[in-house]
Amino acid sequence: MKLTQVFKKMPEGYIGFVEELPGANTQGATLEETRANLREAIELVMEANRILAEEEIGNEEVFRETLLLAVA
Template sequence: MQLTLTAVFREVPEGVIGWIEELPGVNVQEPTLAEARESVREAASEILAANRKLSRTEFADDDVLRETIIVNAA
C-alpha cells in the first residue's frame, strides 16, 4: 500500500530536521538532507505499523468492523 504524505525539511545548525505534516509524531533530526529523507520515511512506516498493531491488540476480542477508506486531502 502506498500513501502520499508531505515531508517538510529545515536546515538547522545541528543538521536537518524533518517531519510529516499529516502524521503527528514523525519528527527526525539528521546530519544531512538525504539521511533526514530516509529517516522520515522509516519513522512514518513505523508509526503506521505501531498504530495498526495497537488497534489490533486493543480490539482483538471486540466485534469491530475494519474498512479501507480513501481520503482526499486539499
C-alpha cells in the same frame, strides 16, 4: 493521497516531519539522510498504530481491507 514532508535546516543538520502524521519526525546530518530517516519513521509510526488498534479491538469481530496509496 499526498503527505507533506517538511524539512528545516538546523546548525547540526536537518529535522524533518510529516504534517499529516503526528509522531513521524526525525533528524539527520544531511537532507538525504533525513529523508531516508523520515521514511523509516513513517513506517514505525504506522506499525505502532497498527499494534494499538489491534489491542483496542481485542477479540471483537472486525473486517479488514487493504488500502494502497501511491508513493511519489
